[in-house]
Amino acid sequence: MTFASLGLSESLLRGITAQNYSEPFPIQQQAIPAILAGKDIQGIAQTGSGKTASFVLPILEMFQRKSPTRNLHLKVLILVPTRELAIQIKEVIESFAIHLKNPVKTIAVFGGVPLNQQMVTLKNTEILVATPGRLLDLVSTQSINLARIETLVLDEADKMLDLGFKEEANNIFKLLPKKRQNILFSATLDTDLETIKEALLSEPVKIEIEPEVQNLDQINQIAYAVSPERKGPFLRYLIKTQVMQQVLIFVSAVRTADNLVDKLKKNGINAAAIHSKKTQGARTEALRNFKAGKINVLVATDLASRGIDIQFLPVVINYELPRSPKDYVHRIGRTGRATNSGDAISLICPEDQHHFHIIQKKMKRKVEIISTDEIDIAKF
Template sequence: MSFQSLGLSKPLLDAIQKMEYAEPYPIQSKAIPAILSGKDVQGNAQTGSGKTASFVLPILEMFHKKKESRNLHLKVLILVPTRELAMQISEVIDSFSEHLPIKVKNLAVFGGVPLNQQMVRLKNTEILVATPGRLLDMVSTNSIHLGKIEILVLDEADKMLDMGFQDEMADILRLIPAKRQNILFSATLDTKLDKIKSSVLHNPEIIEIEAEVQNLDLIKQTAYIVNAERKGPLLRHLIVSQNMVQVLVFVSSTRTADNVVAKLKKNGINASAIHSKKTQAARTEALSGFKKGKVNILVATDLASRGIDIQFLPFVINYELPRSPKDYVHRIGRTGRANSPGEAISLITLEEEPHFYIIQKKMGKRVEKIDAETLDFGF
C-alpha cells in the first residue's frame, strides 16, 4: 500500500516524499482512511509505530479540502500527557503542512513556561496541542474558548490517566461541543481507559496494531566492564576514538546527567543534558540542538527522553543501566531504526554484571563484553 492510495492530496504527498517515508506503517494505512471518513477512531499502537502521522495527515487533509471556506478559529484540540510529546507533534504538523497552499497554524502549550508567552501566540491558531493542566489554565483566564472544536485527539491516553489527569480530562470534555469527531490513541489496552472511552467515543472504528518485536539484529551491542570511577574517562575515550558525532547517553538520575555533561564539556566535547529539573527553555534548546546536529552528545534520563525520535541515530550509550530489561530494549531501540544499523554500548561495573545478565537473558541475546582495564584511554 502507498500513501497515494490513502486519499491524501499532492501537497501532503510532497511533504511525505521530502521526509523520505517510503510507505505507510500499519497504523497509518488503517487510521488515515477511517479518520478521513469522519468516523471516531480508537487506535492501540506502541510508541514509535507512526501513530502521530496517522492522525496529523488526515486532519491536515481536511483543512486542505476546506481551504476556500476556512474561518480562523480553533477547530482541533490534541491532548497529550507531556510537554515533549506536545512539541514533537507540533513539529510534525509543521513538517507535513509545509507545502499546503494555505498554512495551518498550530501551537503547542504546556506548563513550565510563563502562561503569557503562550497566550500571545494563540491568535488564529487552528490546531492546539496541549497538556491538560496548561489548557485549563488558559480557559480560566478566558484567553481561549473551546466552543468550536470539531476534532478531539487524545494521544497516549493511557499515560494521561497514569499521570493523574482524569479530573482535568473530564473538565475539558465538558467544555467542548458534544458533536465532534473523536480520535483516541493509547499504547495499552488498560481497563482504566474504559470509562474515558465510553464517554468520548461513539461507535468507533477500533484499530489494534500488535507491538513489533524490536529487530535487535540491526543493533551491534557491546558492554565494557569498567570500574565506576573510570566510566567518565571511558565514555570520553569512546566518543573521541570512534569519532561519534551524534550520541544519546542514558543515565539514571538528573544529578548524574549534569555531572556527565560538565565533564564532557571540560574535555572539549559538545554536550547537553535533558531532564525534569531543567527549565523548559533549556530542554527545548538541548533537544533542538541535538536533532539539528548542533549538539553532539545528549545526556538524558529515561523520563525526559520521551519525544526524542530520530530516525537515523547511530549511537546509544548506557552510562548506567535501567531498572528493567524492557527499558533496556526501549533505550537501545532508539538506534537501529528504519532498517539502518546502529550501535548500543553499555558501561558495566562488576556490581552491575548480575543485573546485566538478567537483561541479556530476558532479551534472549548475548552481548559481547570487553574488559576496559585493557584499554589505554589516553586521559
C-alpha cells in the same frame, strides 16, 4: 501501498515527499482512511511506529477539503503528556503542511514558559497541541474555548496517566462538545486507560501495531563491564576513540545528567543535558542543537527523552540501566530505525549484572559483556 492511494490531496503529498516518506507505515495504512471516514480510533503503538503522521496527515487533509474561507476557530485538540512531544508534533504538522493551499494555524502550549506569552498567539488557532495543565490554565483565563472542538487526539495516553494527569484530562473532557471525533493512541491499554477509552470512544476502529521487536535485529547491542570509578573515563574513551558524532546517553537521575555533562565538557566533548529541571528554552535549544549536529552528545533522563525522535540516530548509550526491560527496549529502539542499523551500548557495573541478565531474558537476546580491565583509560 502509496500515500496517494490513502486519499490524500496533491498538496499534502508534496509535503510528504519533501519529508522523504516513500510509503506509509502499517499504522498509517490503517489509521488514515479510518480517520478520514470520521471514525473514532483506538491505537496501540510504540514511539517510532509512525503514529504521529497517522493522525496528522488525515487531520490536515480534512482542513484541505473545507472552504478556504472557513471560520477560523479551534477545531482540533491534541493532548500530550510532555512539552517535548508537544513541540515535536507541532513541527511534524508544520513540515507536512508546507505546500498546503489552505494554511492551518497550529500552536503548541505547555508549562515552563510565561502564560501571557502563549495567550497572545492563540487568535485564529485551528489546531492546538497542549499539555493538560497548561490547557486548563488557558481555559481558566478565558483565553481559549473548547466548545467547538471537532477532533480530539490523545497521544501517549498511558504516559499521561502515569504522570498524574487523569483528573486534568477528565476536566478537559467535560469542556468538549459531545459530538466529536476521538483518536486515542497509547503504548499499552491498562485499567485506567480502559475506563477513559469506554467514556470517550464510540465504536472505535482498533489498530494494534506490535512493538518494534524486529528492529532489535538491526541494533548491534554491546555491553562493557566497568567498575563505578572507571565508568566516566571509559565513556569518554568510547566517544573519543570511536569518534562518535551523535550519541544519545541515558541516565536515571537529573543530578547524574548534569554531572555527566560537566565532566564531558571539561574533557573537550560538546554535550548538553535534557531533563525536567531544565527550563523549556534550554531543553528546546539542546534538542535543536543535537538534531543539527551542533552538539555531539545529548544526556537525557527517560521522561525528558519522550519526544526525542531522530530518524538516523547512530548510537545510544545506557550509562545507567533503566528500571524495566520494557524501558530498555524503548531506549535502544531510538537507534536502528526503519532500514538503518545502529549501536546500543550499555555500561555494566558489578551491581548491575543481575538486572541486566533479567533484561536479556525478557528481551530474549543474549548480550555478551566485554571486560574493559585491559583498556588504558588513564588519558580520558
